[in-house]
Amino acid sequence: MKWRRSRGPDDAVRLRQEMVEQQIRRRGLRDELVLKAMLAVPRHLFVPAEWIGEAYGDHALPIGHGQTISQPYIVALMTSLLEPAPGVRVLEIGTGSGYQAAVLAACGARVWSIERIPELTEFARRNLAAAGYLERVRLRVADGSKGWPQEAPFDRVILTAGAPDLPEAVVDQLAAGGLIVAPLGSYGLQTIYRYRETAGRLEREAIEGARFVPLIESEVRSSAKEQGGKEEERKEP
Secondary structure (H helix, E strand, O other): OOOOOOOOHHHHHHHHHHHHHHHHHHHOOOOHHHHHHHHHOOHHHHOOHHHHHHOOOOOOEEEEOOEEEOOHHHHHHHHHHOOOOOOOEEEEEOOOOOHHHHHHHHOOOEEEEEEOOHHHHHHHHHHHHHHOOHHHEEEEEOOHHHOOHHHOOEEEEEEOOEEOOOOHHHHHOEEEEEEEEEEEEOOOOEEEEEEEEEOOEEEEEEEEEEOOOEOOHHHHHHHHHHOOOOOOOOOOO
């Protein structure tokens, strides 16, 4: 069954239950806090109107500006890897539609989320307000690779877009004993990694492969320059 705006709230609840059971729990994820959050957050409020019928499908969806809302399983997996808990301070790089931030907020986390595209930030703001999570999420339009130094340190950091490596500024804003979850690698395929800060060092654990849109275009352009390509200079908002 697909979701339609004309359907009632009971239908949305049923679709979320099917999503959690068939797409997430069946794949072996057993984090009850995260599963409850995925059940609670109305995913259909975080997709554009033209894609609302696919809101609970087992795949990513476009949200405009070349960006996507990630597959439900990937959202659940990355959330679980962060080991969320009530009151934990989370820095999110890449707000997108606001869905990942809402799931973290539903886990009790306090979220500081950065998005480089102003239109997506406003889209996320409306979505979070409609879903009832805006009070737990602070939004900012900026280059996410620079983090949010005024609010650092953070207990957790999550990158929701692919990058060649961890941005140094973001690493510097991680609290002692903190965690970072990020998809890193080439722009065709990345590996989701979890980093744990231990005694001043980051210990890395590879989780699984995934495909994400690039963190910021300037990183792609910089890479092309290093390989001898010619790229025009571009300033990020």
